Amino acid sequence: MSKVPEDKPPVDLGKRIEEVLKRHGIRAEKRHVDRFIKNISPISHVLSPQLLEALVLENLTIGESYFFRDIQTFDKLRKVLKEKPSWNVLSIGCSRGEEVYSTAIVCNEVGVECRIKGIDVNFQRITQARKGCYQFWSVRFLSKEDIERYFNIVDGQYCIKDVYKKNVEFIQGNILDTGTEIFGTKEKFDIIFIRRVLLYIDNLEPVIHKISSLLKDNGFLILGAGEYFPEVLEHFTPAFADVGTFYRKIKLKHDETHKHKGFLSKTRSEKTKINSQLDTRAEPSDSSREYTQQKVQHQPKELEIVNLLKKTIDGIDLEERIKLIEEYIAKKAYNRAYELIKESCTKYPTSYVLWKYRTLVELENSDLESAKNSLQRAIFLNSADDEIWQLKHALDFRTKFK
Known part of the structure; x- marks a missing residue:
């Protein structure tokens, strides 16, 4: 050969x-x-x-996570779980199991019974999840007391205690697989986590439809902080006015289904406009502000979601912001990334990473003067970062041949 x-x-x-x-x-x-x-x-x-x-x-699948990622979500989960004594929970794209075990810990502390399943296409990560042992990176945001409460330290690894493995199951697979029935024909879930997953899926509609079919009526869908997909609104509505990660399934009566589909068809273009507004980096003119104010009464749900997203972003820490910015940049959603970067630079003005990404996005948007100013801040804050000097080289080249 x-x-x-x-x-x-x-x-x-x-x-x-x-x-x-x-x-x-x-x-x-x-x-x-x-x-x-x-x-x-x-x-x-x-x-x-x-x-x-x-x-x-x-x-080539996404695998980084850590315990109690998006802490606002788990704070809200504690309150939700008090509504009834038992819950059936699914974590889609569960990776190494941090999200599943975080949920199991919350269920245990609230005092309710939870059956939790995690599913991921990556066999190695499912194997790691079943073992339940982690490096410090996965527990880095936990206090020393919490680490001692939730883990046994074995050979330098943090292994989840058996009490939190009760009624927990991990499955390798894809929820869209049609060859076999993963969960059984009648199994329904009260809560489905699908965080930092939809960002990497091209055709969202079949995924969201499948999630809706797996959820019980009035069940909860939980997205990641800052995630927004107009397609989700076809099956779900925001569950709370103070956090933008929780959605509740819309329960439709038989005779309402056709009417609902007509409404969705009519409003889909409006949702796309709202999504575009999230992407724009230009400040609205006086006339556009007036137009937006006139439209408020016609688009309450979409504007409500915009406000929820802002509240959620305000509550996440620097590391979460940076990860979300990186995801937007990877998708070439530069305008959305830029809005988050600008707001984050105001809140965390000494983060050189933010100013580095700000320079990158301003370069992509051909805003060379702003890029120069942002680059100066990045160099001042951390002149040892090689990527900053690569950006300087790119900026110098662009400026020379402008």
């Missing part, structure tokens, strides 16, 4: 990877895919379709 040159991957390798990502509804950054192709190209000629698929899922 002839050896495939190491510096020239097979012409169909990228296509094979693309087919795996499409089959699982996963969106991966091009730079991650290119790096993955470079790494596996020397052995790609001996990879079976099954092994290639496993490698794609291991290397």
Whole structure:
């Protein structure tokens, strides 16, 4: 068997990877895919379709998390759980299980019974979740007392105590798989977490429809802080006026279904306009302010969600803001990233990372004068960051040939 040159991957390798990502509804950054192709190209000629698929899922799916991520969400969850004595919970894209075990801890402390299932396409992460042992990175925001309460320290790892593993199950799979029924035909959930997952899915409608079908009437959908998808409003409505991560399933009567679909069709373009308003970085003119004020009475739900998103963003810490900014930049949603960056720079003016990303986005938007000012702040705050000097080189080049 002839050896495939190491510096020239097979012409169909990228296509094979693309087919795996499409089959699982996963969106991966091009730079991650290119790096993955470079790494596996020397052995790609001996990879079976099954092994290639496993490698794609291991290397190109999202996996970073930590305990009690989006603390506002878990504070609200504590209050919600008091409504009844037992709950059936699903965590989609559960990664290594931090979200599942955080939920189990809250259930235990509130004193309610919870059956919790976590599902993820990545077999290695599901294996880690079942083991329930973590590095310090996953528990870094917990106090010493909380760590001692929730974990046993074994060989330098933080292993979740058995009491929090009760009624917890982890499943490798994709909720859109049609070949097998993952949960059983009659199983319904009271709460479904799907945080930092929808950002990476191209076709949202079948995913949201499936989630709605898995939820009980009036069940809760929980998104990540700062996430907003107009498609969600076709099945869900904001559950609370003070946090933008909780949505409740809309219960439709049989004779209301057609009417509801007509309403959704009519308002979808309006929701898109609201979403576009979130992306714009220009300050509204006096006339546009007046127009917006006139539209308030016609778009209460959408404007309510905009306000909820702002409240939620205000409550998250610097690290969460940076992660959300990075996700927006990865999606090339520069206008939305810029709004969050500007607001975050006001709240955290000494964070060099924010000023670095501000420079990057201003470069992308060809706002060179603003980029110069932001770059000066970034250099002053941390002149040792190589990426800052790369941005300076790019800015100097753009300015020279302007």
